Amino acid sequence: MTTKIMILNGPNLNFLGIREPHIYGSTTLKEIEVSCEALAKYLGIEISFHQSNLEGELVNWIQSAHGTADAIIMNPAAYSFTSIALIDALKIFEGPKIEVHISNIHARDELHRHSITSSASTAVICGLGPYGYLAAMLAVVQRLGKLPDTVPASLHGLKA
Template sequence: MVARIMVLNGPNLNFLGIREPHIYGATTLGEIEASCAEAAKLLGVSLSFHQSNIEGELVSLIQSAHGSADAIIINPAAFSFTSIALIDALKIFGGPKIEVHISNIHARDELHRHSITSSASTAVICGLGPYGYVAAIIAAVQRLGRLPEAVPAALHGLRPSSQA
């Protein structure tokens, strides 16, 4: 069975490339989606990609992942710092949950330093720019134990050892 990964993006990420390029860069969300699709194809996984400015829609998407996705990658954006609802929804999901932030939130102003949604995440990637999404896809596939043989040699070191 092909691993299924759901990528979720929170508020204002639809304005990437325009919004505060000195923090988030010039890459658009569409370009990030295209690079994620390319990585998913290379890794042999299926990918669904979503963005919403509405907290309740993100909660519903997380709930819909139960039974239809094996891993969630989420950039909660501003909801990272405020959303108990996202935390509760993420806790319900049983697979890997990888939180992504384009900027290094730990080096930002006090308002943007502490993600409360991280408490419900398996792992957090921040500060890698748009590449953080690709890193999260690779990490999710690794967490699922499904790095296929077609992975380039450079990534073979990420495969868990079969020897204990």
């Protein structure tokens, strides 16, 4: 059975590449999606990639993942700091839930430092830029038992 990961993106992420490039960089959400699709193909998994500016739509996608997806990767964006509805929906989902932030929210202004949705997440990745999505995909695949916890001994002596 193929591993299925739902990747969700919250408000204003459709303006990545334009919106505050000094914080979020110049990579667009479409470019992130293409990178995620390429990694999914390499890993032999399936992804569904969504973005919405509407909290209720994100809740509906999380609920639809119950029974249809093995894991959720989510960048809740501004809803990270405000949404009890997302927390409650995420608590229903039993698989791994990785929260991703492009910027290091802990180094940002006071409004952007404390994600309440992290309380319903398995793990949080922040500050890696767009690569955070790929790191989250690898973490999910490892959590689902499809990658080892450590580097195999056969690779220990390899040099770059």
